[in-house]
Every structure is written in C-alpha cells, then in structure tokens.
Amino acid sequence: MQLVWDWFRWLNESTGINLTIFYDQFDRSRFASGFLMTVKLSVICIVSSVVIGVVGAWIQGSRLRVARTIVHWYIQAFRNTPPLVQLYFFYFGLGSLLKAAGGGPLITNVTWAIVSLSFFAGAFNVEIFRSGIEAVPRTTLEAAESLGFSRAQAYLRIVLPLAFRISLPALNNNLVNLVKTTTLAYAIAVPEMLYVSSQIWSDELNVPVMMNVLLICYFVLVGILVYLMHRWERAIRVPGFGI
Amino acid sequence: MPEANSEPIVALRDVHQSFGDVEVLKGVSFGVAKGGVVCIIGPSGSGKSTLLRCINGLVPIKSGSIRVADFEVHNLHTDQEKIALRKEVSMVFQQYNLFPHKTALENVMMAPIYVLKEDPKEVRERAIALLTKVGLAAKQDAYPGELSGGQQQRVAIARSLAMRPEVMLFDEVTAALDPETVKEVLNTIRELAREGMTCILVTHEMRFARELADEVLFTDGGTIVESGRPAELFDHPRKDRTRAFLSQIL
Ligand SMILES: Nc1ncnc2c1ncn2[C@@H]1O[C@H](COP(=O)(O)OP(=O)(O)OP(=O)(O)O)[C@@H](O)[C@H]1O
Numbered sequence: 001m002q003l004v005w006d007w008f009r010w011l012n013e014s015t016g017i018n019l020t021i022f023y024d025q026f027d028r029s030r031f032a033s034g035f036l037m038t039v040k041l042s043v044i045c046i047v048s049s050v051v052i053g054v055v056g057a058w059i060q061g062s063r064l065r066v067a068r069t070i071v072h073w074y075i076q077a078f079r080n081t082p083p084l085v086q087l088y089f090f091y092f093g094l095g096s097l098l099k100a101a102g103g104g105p106l107i108t109n110v111t112w113a114i115v116s117l118s119f120f121a122g123a124f125n126v127e128i129f130r131s132g133i134e135a136v137p138r139t140t141l142e143a144a145e146s147l148g149f150s151r152a153q154a155y156l157r158i159v160l161p162l163a164f165r166i167s168l169p170a171l172n173n174n175l176v177n178l179v180k181t182t183t184l185a186y187a188i189a190v191p192e193m194l195y196v197s198s199q200i201w202s203d204e205l206n207v208p209v210m211m212n213v214l215l216i217c218y219f220v221l222v223g224i225l226v227y228l229m230h231r232w233e234r235a236i237r238v239p240g241f242g243i
Numbered sequence: 244m245p246e247a248n249s250e251p252i253v254a255l256r257d258v259h260q261s262f263g264d265v266e267v268l269k270g271v272s273f274g275v276a277k278g279g280v281v282c283i284i285g286p287s288g289s290g291k292s293t294l295l296r297c298i299n300g301l302v303p304i305k306s307g308s309i310r311v312a313d314f315e316v317h318n319l320h321t322d323q324e325k326i327a328l329r330k331e332v333s334m335v336f337q338q339y340n341l342f343p344h345k346t347a348l349e350n351v352m353m354a355p356i357y358v359l360k361e362d363p364k365e366v367r368e369r370a371i372a373l374l375t376k377v378g379l380a381a382k383q384d385a386y387p388g389e390l391s392g393g394q395q396q397r398v399a400i401a402r403s404l405a406m407r408p409e410v411m412l413f414d415e416v417t418a419a420l421d422p423e424t425v426k427e428v429l430n431t432i433r434e435l436a437r438e439g440m441t442c443i444l445v446t447h448e449m450r451f452a453r454e455l456a457d458e459v460l461f462t463d464g465g466t467i468v469e470s471g472r473p474a475e476l477f478d479h480p481r482k483d484r485t486r487a488f489l490s491q492i493l
C-alpha cells in the first residue's frame with residue numbers, strides 16, 4: 001500500500017497533480033470519512049424516503065380525509081420550496097427551538113440533514129407511488145374483489161406489486177437526485193464528501209484536482225445506485241407487462 | 244334441463260340500482276334454476292354488466308332483493324359473509340383481468356390459497372387439473388402477457404372455477420376476442436354448462452345463446468323488456484323493441 005501512496009507523492013512532485021487524499025495520512029482519513037458520510041446519508045435517506053412514499057401513498061388512498069389533507073399539504077410544501085431552504089428551516093428554525101438542557105442542540109446537524117432530505121425526497125416518492133397505484137386498472141382490482149380478496153389483501157398481493165413495477169423508473173430518477181442532493185448538507189456543516197473536500201482544498205490549495213475527484217466520486221456512487229436499481233428492475237420484470 | 248319445480252338458486256326481486264341520480268336498474272326480477280343457463284342480451288348501457296356485478300355483490304343495490312343459494316346478497320355486511328358468497332358465485336370479465344405479475348398457474352391458485360386458506364399443495368393439483376380442463380396445461384408457467392386473448396380468458400375461467408362456485412357469471416367474455424378464438428372460449432363454457440354449472444351470461448353470440456340457454460332475457464333501459472326460451476324470443480319476439488334490436492344484430 002505504501003508503494004501506492006508513494007506513487008501519488010511522486011505524481012505530485014513530477015506533474016503537480018496534488019492528490020493529498022492519497023499520500024497524506026490526515027487528508028486520507030478525513031476524505032474517507034466524508035465519503036462514508038455521503039454513503040450513509042444516501043442509504044438512510046433512500047430507505048426512509050421510500051418508506052415515507054409508501055405510507056404517504058397509502059394514506060392518500062385511504063378514507064381518512066384529515067390524513068389525506070395533511071399529506072397533500074406536506075407534498076405541496078416540500079415540492080414547491082428549495083431543498084436548501086428546507087434544510088435551513090429544519091436546522092436553524094426547528095433546531096434552535098429544540099435545545100437540550102445544557103443549551104446545546106438536542107438534535108445533531110447530521111440527524112437534521114437526514115430528516116430534511118428524507119422528507120424532501122419522500123414528498124416526490126408519495127406522488128410517484130400514488131400515480132403507480134392509480135395506473136393499476138380498476139378492473140384488475142375488481143377481479144381480485146370478485147374472487148373474495150379483502151381490500152388489504154388485494155392491495156398487498158396485487159395493487160402494490162404492480163404499482164411498484166410501474167413506479168420504478170420514476171423512483172430511480174428521484175433517488176439519483178436524492179444522492180446528489182446530499183451535497184446540500186454541506187450548508188449546515190455536515191462533514192460529508194463536499195464539505196471535507198472544501199476543507200482539504202483550502203488547506204492544500206488543490207481546488208481543481210479536488211473538483212475532479214468529487215465529480216468522479218459522485219459519478220461512481222450514482223453509477224452504482226443506477227446499476228443496482230437496473231438489476232432489480234430486470235429481476236422483477238414480468239413478460240408483457242408495461243415498462 | 245333444470246327440474247321444473249326446484250327452487251331457483253339465483254333469485255332477483257325488483258332490483259333497483261342507481262349511480263348518483265341516474266337509475267341504471269329499474270326493477271329487475273328473474274330467477275335461475277340450479278344447473279340452468281340464462282343469457283342476457285340488450286343494447287350497450289342497458290345495465291347488463293351492472294346487473295351481474297350486483298349479483299356478485301360487487302356493488303350494493305338501492306332496493307329489492309337478490310338471493311344466491313342461501314345468501315341474501317343485498318344484506319351482506321362483513322368480509323366473512325362476502326367471502327362466503329364468492330364461494331357460491333364467481334364472475335368472468337370481458338377484459339379477462341388476470342393478474343399480470345403472476346403466471347397462469349399462480350393466477351388460478353391465488354384465491355383458494357389466500358381467500359379460502361386451502362393447502363397450497365392441494366390447490367396446485369386442482370389448479371393444474373383446471374388448466375388442463377380449459378386446454379392450457381402446457382401454458383401453466385406463462386405470464387398473461389405471453390398468452391393470446393382467448394388463452395387469457397380461459398385462464399380467467401379456470402381462476403373462477405378454482406373457487407368451486409355453484410354459479411358462474413360471464414360478462415361479454417368473448418367480446419374482445421377475434422372470431423377464431425371466440426370458439427375455444429365458448430367450447431369451454433359449453434362444457435361447463437353441460438356438466439350442470441349454473442351460468443348467467445351476457446353475450447351477443449346469438450347462436451350460442453340459442454343452443455345453450457334455457458332462457459333469454461332482453462334488457463333495455465334498466466328493465467327486462469322481454470324474456471323467454473331462445474327459440475321463442477329470437478324467432479317470435481313479442482315486443483317491437485326486441486324486434487328492432489334483434490334485426491340490428493342478426
Ligand atoms: N361506476 C359507474 N358510475 C356511474 N355510472 C355508471 C357506472 N357504471 C355504469 N354506469 C352507467 O350505468 C349504465 C349501465 O352500464 P352497464 O355497464 O351496466 O351497461 P351494459 O349493458 O353492460 O353496457 P355494455 O354493453 O356497453 O357493456 C350506463 O349508462 C353507464 O354509463
């Protein structure tokens with residue numbers, strides 16, 4: 001391994017391409033932790049935004065008028081405002097209201113970023129799943145009903161599996177956007193990849209190099225997500241059905 | 244032939260049904276004897292589908308009564324009661340409405356397993372037997388999207404039969420099919436009727452109705468305009484409205 005690090009040191013000395021994140025122990029560990037923070041934000045937000053989407057879409061199809069109205073306004077609020085403003089709202093607005101006994105913040109900036117980004121992407125996921133559910137023909141549901149399926153069974157066994165397949169392409173897009181939007185957590189000092197990179201380039205003055213590193217890292221991260229989603233899409237594909 | 248004095252297995256009395264302000268069924272009464280075959284004909288929008296859906300308990304009726312075997316269909320409330328009714332009467336739709344993400348075999352197996360909670364191994368055997376009966380044993384692992392319209396419709400019939408119903412409802416099940424495949428579906432239904440299954444069919448296949456039906460009902464504007472044995476109704480319609488309709492489609 002030392003050989004690799006030394007090669008990057010040599011690269012810097014001979015060409016000026018200064019990748020401190022490889023040969024400098026300190027930069028290496030802070031970049032690695034930033035990378036992992038981005039992965040962590042992405043994975044947690046993907047999972048919770050999908051949960052929000054499924055639950056929200058289910059509520060929108062329910063008979064509870066009050067719950068439907070709440071979900072409706074939740075979607076409007078989060079779709080029609082910039083995610084950065086939402087992040088500030090949660091961190092500086094709500095966050096300052098929730099002080100711990102000692103005066104310090106009750107909820108960390110990382111948690112606020114997760115909450116904020118999950119609700120942001122979740123609002124779109126509700127819409128995505130709802131339109132998927134609406135695209136399942138009423139007559140298919142009627143057939144299930146005429147075979148004696150209860151409403152819950154019909155949803156679980158027939159409507160949701162179909163709606164999910166219909167929703168996948170749109171869901172893909174939204175989740176890719178979500179991974180890219182995690183960079184906004186920079187604004188509330190969450191030590192994710194962009195944030196640590198900016199620290200590194202102000203110390204080392206290697207801005208252009210770090211910019212390229214960032215581009216490549218996000219490209220690879222999003223690429224992995226797209227690849228996984230694509231494989232999954234193919235695995236559950238049904239011959240002769242839609243997509 | 245149904246026995247003349249047996250109590251009807253399906254009996255409707257003065258059934259009214261409306262969507263909003265529009266009255267779709269305006270007092271429909273008829274009965275079907277066990278093992279009998281009744282064909283319903285009539286112009287589009289006359290309420291034929293609605294009538295079948297009422298008998299299946301898919302839509303509640305406004306007034307009147309519907310009885311199927313021992314069930315007061317207009318009086319079912321709990322899910323248990325509705326499920327019990329589904330065991331008596333099963334419906335096949337014009338658009339097949341198979342579950343597109345399940346294979347032919349799974350389509351047939353689902354309701355007995357999840358609704359009737361029967362043993363999957365037993366259900367599987369029965370499902371294969373049913374697919375064989377409708378001539379599709381070779382297609383059991385095909386998805387609906389890989390089947391022709393006629394094949395899908397026969398899977399749909401097998402799926403309904405898997406509930407072991409006493410009464411089968413067919414709503415224009417051949418209307419979406421090309422003439423060649425109509426035959427294979429009609430053959431399946433004919434076989435069922437001959438085995439003594441009670442059938443109520445909405446159909447415009449007049450030759451088929453003439454051959455199989457014990458009684459033909461002509462509906463228009465939410466009422467039964469005229470009913471009778473097929474030979475009578477087709478050859479000597481009493482009402483002008485019936486005559487006009489028949490002259491259009493024959
Ligand atoms: N869910 C509904 N909401 C409102 N009106 C409906 C609904 N379903 C049916 N109708 C109306 O009820 C009337 C009867 O419809 P129905 O489908 O029973 O006719 P049909 O005889 O089966 O016609 P077709 O031969 O075209 O299938 C029509 O005027 C239709 O517009």
Ligand SMILES: [Mg+2]
Binds near residue numbers: 291292293415
């Ligand atoms: Mg109809």
